[in-house]
Amino acid sequence: KNEVEQSPQNLTAQEGEFITINCSYSVGISALHWLQQHPGGGIVSLFMLSSGKKKHGRLIATINIQEKHSSLHITASHPRDSAVYICAYTGNQFYFGTGTSLTVIP
Amino acid sequence: GAVVSQHPSWVICKSGTSVKIECRSLDFQATTMFWYRQFPKQSLMLMATSNEGSKATYEQGVEKDKFLINHASLTLSTLTVTSAHPEDSSFYICSAKRGGTSTDTQYFGPGTRLTVL
Numbered sequence A: 001k002n003e004v005e006q007s008p009q010n011l012t013a014q015e016g017e018f019i020t021i022n023c024s025y026s027v028g029i030s031a032l033h034w035l036q037q038h039p040g041g042g043i044v045s046l047f048m049l050s051s052g053k054k055k056h057g058r059l060i061a062t063i064n065i066q067e068k069h070s071s072l073h074i075t076a077s078h079p080r081d082s083a084v085y086i087c088a089y090t091g092n093q094f095y096f097g098t099g100t101s102l103t104v105i106p
Numbered sequence B: 001g002a003v004v005s006q007h008p009s010w011v012i013c014k015s016g017t018s019v020k021i022e023c024r025s026l027d028f029q030a031t032t033m034f035w036y037r038q039f040p041k042q043s044l045m046l047m048a049t050s051n052e053g054s055k056a057t058y059e060q061g062v063e064k065d066k067f068l069i070n071h072a073s074l075t076l077s078t079l080t081v082t083s084a085h086p087e088d089s090s091f092y093i094c095s096a097k098r099g100g101t102s103t104d105t106q107y108f109g110p111g112t113r114l115t116v117l
Helices: none
Strands: A004-007 A010-014 A019-025 A032-037 A043-049 A052-056 A059-064 A069-074 A083-090 A094-096 A100-105 B004-007 B010-013 B019-025 B032-038 B045-051 B067-073 B076-081 B090-097 B106-108 B112-116
Touching: A004 A083, A010 A019, A019 A032, A019 A083, A019 A100, A032 A069, A043 A052, A043 A059, A043 A069, A043 B106, A069 A083, B004 B090, B010 B019, B019 B032, B019 B090, B019 B112, B032 B067, B032 B076, B045 B067, B076 B090
Parallel strands: A010 A100, B010 B112
Antiparallel strands: A004 A019, A019 A069, A032 A043, A032 A083, A052 A059, A059 A069, A083 A094, A083 A100, B004 B019, B019 B076, B032 B045, B032 B090, B067 B076, B090 B106, B090 B112
16 A cells, blocks of 8 residues: 555646645655656656745645645646656655656647 | 766666666765666656665565675665566666665666666
8 A cells, every 4th residue: 555645646737837736645754755757767856845835946845744745836837847746755765656647738 | 966877777688688787876975775666657666775885675575686786885886687587677766865864865866777678
């Protein structure tokens, strides 16, 4: 059983739309990560969150530790944002969500 | 920022041959490196955890004699797929952790796509 659930699994958006990807987890954690995996396979770490909210460019990540929930928002989405977005938490290793495949159409 | 490289980025080999994949942390010392595999449309699956100078810890169901891991230095870990078969075709990704606490960031390599014919 995957302890990290993401929704939606697949998402198609028009360029410019505001996008939200959700992540729920079932255990107490100290940090949650949002990762981006491009079609070529390479993975980039976008955020590491312990509480509150972080912003980087058009990307915003929030976390509610009590509710065990995190969201990743993309404002003014662009085709280059098309990728798989993965949330994960760390213990001694990473525990990954199943990923959300985002396609942004021009 | 921290950079992790993998070599090769892709490899095609014949069934029965062995393939070595290198994972290097370029600008930091990695106390721990992780090896993952990923099948199409699926999430990453941890194969093993590698600490410098000690034997790797393999996840349940991963054959340690088939997937040999050597963490020879604080900047290099290698994964050797021995006697590769078509079912070993996958995307292999390493990550490297700097420091010693669970909250330390892991930095991912770009991955190696293995195709076994």
